[in-house]
Amino acid sequence: MLTQSTAPSPLWQPGTREFKDSSLARFAARCGFEPSDYDALHRWSTSQSEAFWNELWDFTQVIGSRGDVTLERSSGEAMFGARWYPNGTLNFAENLLCGDDGRLAVIEANERGDLRRVTMGELRAQVSRAQQGLRKLGVTAGDTVGGILPNNADALVVLLACASIGAIWSSCSPDFGAPGIIDRIGQVNPKVLFAVSEYQYNGRRFHLGENLAEVLRGLHGLQHVVLVGDAGSIATGTTPCMSWSEFNSAEPRALQFEQLSFRHPLYVMFTSGTTGLPKGIVHTAGGVLLEHRKEHMLHCDVRPGDVMSWYTNTAWMMYHWVISGLASHAAVVLYDGAPIVKTADGLDLGMLWRMAEAAGVTHFGTSPRYLATLQESGYLPGRQHDLRALRSVLSAGAPVQPEQFDWLYQSVKQDMIFASISGGTEIIGCFVMGSPLHAIRRGEIPCKGLGLAVDVLDERGASVIGRKGDLVCTEPFPSAPLTFWGDNGDARYRAAYFEARPGIWTHGDLAEQTVDNAVVIYGRSDTTLKPGGVRIGTAEIYRVVESQPSVEDAIVFGVPVGGDEEIVLCVVAKDGNELTSEFAAGLRDEIRKRASPRHVPRHVFQVSSIPYTLNHKRVEGAAKATATGQAVKNLGSIINPESLAQYADLMQRGTL
Template sequence: VHSLTWDELCKAPAAPLQFQRFSFNHPLYIMFTSGTTGLPKGIVHSTGGTLLQHRKEHVLHSDVRPGDVMSWYTNTAWMMYHWFISGLASHAAVVLYDGAAIVKRKDKDDVGILWRMAEDAGVTHFGTSPRYLAALMEAGYEPGHQHDLSALRSVLSAGSPVSAEQYDWLYSAVKRDMIFASISGGTEIMGCFVLGSPLHPVRRGEITCKGLGLAVDVLDERGASIIGRKGDLVCTEPFPSAPLTFWGENGDARYHAAYFEARPGIWTHGDLAEQTIRNTVIIYGRSDTTLKPGGVRIGTAEIYRVIDAQPEIQDSIVFGYPADGDEDIVLCVVMKDGMPMDELLIKRIRAEIRQNASPRHVPRRIFQVGAVPYTLNGKKVEGAAKATATGAPVKNVGSIINPECLAEYAALMQGS
């Protein structure tokens, strides 16, 4: 592949830009999924579908206007990089950052680098993730009290569910007069099924609305639309940003098997979700990491919400473990330096999960581990932890940024 350094590009003589026209379905990207639940899938996306989806989401859902400044802490391997770069099509500027979101210093961690950038650049739309928000909350950092964020109109978050407590923190520690939008979709559609809106109220712990022009629904095992109960997030009609195919051999067959095998003609996205009577949506986690104690489906997000509030715990991961025809919930926690995991803490964790989630959410087994497996773009890999603990092969080990930590999970259940 021919490439140029930045200096070489700047020294090249100027020439008029020449644009070549392509059809709507001309391939634009081959984007690989994160590999949280299996081998990454190479998904071929169309030029027209991607552009149409992004323009809709930016202008109509995110209120991006000409002259706005967008930023998102991401990398080129995550679809959010390409999503926010498309802000150029709405005549907005984009701010790129290369480096760590939290910089290690000798005295203490520098958690404010992205907010200094936002202040200096006059960022209007600040993109982030729940994991980053949790780190700021833990550090006691309040960006709105330490920076001039007068230009900021919206904060957006993607990658995993945002807890209700994080909604509260954003409006108290960042800015009261703004739109917070938790958005959810994926690499598969290069956009969002559910996201924010400048016209609707923001409700803590809930995603504001379904994407315009998308027949998004939540179905139960009968295929019936349900409200107020957990089910599968689906799209019942075709949409422009659907993939063209999967890259590689038998791409069409693998594509249809991944999203249409469960319900012919209906896109089954793989998220456990609930739609409310307010037409908002709650995402509980991936369907393939859904816990099923007693045969009842529950989401991991409800457990993580409780664990993230524990001051002694640095990180955690939850998965189901087969047990006598049923499934036990296994919770693994990473303790902060100098913090012990004793019986008092275990009892408190179980009591708070019982109170704030339900008795079904209470972990049967709780272990202390040294690290949690993550993908390159910061997603927990529950499937890999479960596979290792049960002695099954880990198919997506190449997608895990710290696969060495899995050795500890192999010994968890021995003698327990």
């Protein structure tokens, strides 16, 4: 068991400023706690949760009305069905479109190194045009609107315009294949779809005409298509299509913000689709706003005038997380392109750091895979770029290895906070993260989020310290999903997070808490894949592979490599044929086109059989365990355990 005397030496420690002037220190003092005693503050925030969230609402100056009730619990339910601020009203967009007209709001960046700055006044004017455009198309509160858009200002404008009138936003990245988009946006039946006909990635232009035409054929109830960027055209069939300039033709006027309930749906976001269609998570406007205000202002110490960036796309929750920084009077960087660009001279590793230098980024968000690539390449951002504005680097999507902590403080900057954060799409936030009041130790996430009763339980349901267990949350919190989109949404939601432990949210992460109340995350406890820190599901890969005429069967799993995860695909050929490297190349290309580049397996092997359970389910965990030299826990449930022998030396064999 880890003790105080054997805890790793800090890589960074808070000083006088953090304990006196940080927002978290001021909030602690306001609530009657010493800033140095975070554990007491956290215990209060979970045991007196109503008082905590009310104090947070007032401290962060949420625009809206709390109403006269803070929390209503369902009869007999500890968490499921809890209603926060049942009489409260607010508008999400109004809280983000705040501050003086002249303050910096958005910095657009791309692979060419261009930066375009947008003031709050300019952003409001663009949102006003889009708001009027939506109303002309008949969009009202409760309607769903979809987006197939890159990470640029246009996407942000449409999202905020939807939120301003109470429409529900759901977005996908344009590099998803048509089936992946239909599996997601097709579930919400959008009234209006915003899409680009082309996008740029890694120095190449990709045209989406055929892909979008297939998407449109798969959507039901669509009334209008808006082609963003005025570039190219697509075949929309009988669905009316207009250009971005036509949609935005109105003159700006004062924005009108619909005052909606705290629980009004804001986003439908999708899980990875591990066992079927991706699950549509319905998030509320009030829950998202309160959780993000807490995380940004208190845990990340975001201040007015700061500049936040995160390498993400419009399908990942970190996009929605970073744009909420506008509510803290920070500017947000929207980067459209690859993090590492191939050039005639080789790989350009400095793209994001040049952007950070030029934009004056204070909070730089990334993934462990990106950091590992820089580390392996010997790149030294702190020596090659002026990062004097940088105060924090944050990482999400996968556990950060202890060696990466060392590299960051040696190669990026010593006087900064590095925060590995962990939560998920399901809560659109973080169960565990950093703070300006916590020392940074290699391999550890410093603290549990305020207001979140996070614990680690073993198979008995007992809280454990110094041992691995399931990450759970035992008390209600505002950013919990409203429901799952579609039929039987509440039942599916309950089954996903409360079936394992009735009344307790079981998140699906394998974790360990230390005696210092830090947390170590070891990864998902299910079969979700996370290459490059982006969660994807095996079902989407199976859907492509099984459509190949030469494939009899297949199994997919991930193997840990250098702090990240690489996808392994094992295929059984029909009629006992041999599969070639040309076949594997074609299969990878098909997966790239029909799912996304992130779904492409790094390793493809030919095997003779796939392990199955007695009820004929693939056993990805057993294949992965055997391939990585671990014990198979569920061997007794496998109908053909002899099939696992060929996976024992898999990673030493030549891949296709």
